[in-house]
Amino acid sequence: MTTADAQLAAFRRSIDNIDAALIHILAERFRITQAVGEYKAEHDLPPADPAREERQITRLRALATESGLDPEFSEKFLRFVIDEVIHHHERIRDAD
Numbered sequence: 001m002t003t004a005d006a007q008l009a010a011f012r013r014s015i016d017n018i019d020a021a022l023i024h025i026l027a028e029r030f031r032i033t034q035a036v037g038e039y040k041a042e043h044d045l046p047p048a049d050p051a052r053e054e055r056q057i058t059r060l061r062a063l064a065t066e067s068g069l070d071p072e073f074s075e076k077f078l079r080f081v082i083d084e085v086i087h088h089h090e091r092i093r094d095a096d
């Protein structure tokens with residue numbers, strides 16, 4: 001193995017750890033949003049809350065900018081996750 005190969009392998013070990021952390025964080029987020037979906041279905045609350053989403057997006061865009069992450073990418077990523085959560089909430093509501 002060349003020095004360059006070893007360096008790339010070391011970078012990739014770090015990427016692998018970060019990806020594992022992302023999966024764990026997403027799993028935890030979906031675990032709690034599942035509970036929120038069940039709560040909403042029990043209390044006849046709507047699956048989506050656009051005002052709350054707006055506040056989250058504003059907050060996360062600011063955090064992204066502060067952290068050197070593209071705010072457009074951050075918004076797209078959060079939108080993608082939230083849309084999936086809303087689908088889960090609709091399915092929970094419709095199953096009741």
Ligand SMILES: C=C(O[C@@H]1C=C(C(=O)O)C=C[C@H]1O)C(=O)O
Nearest residue numbers: 033036047048049052053082085
């Ligand atoms: C989790 C909720 O349900 C939906 C999903 C959200 C999210 O994934 O962050 C935010 C708002 C709602 O549209 C909530 O109302 O808090």
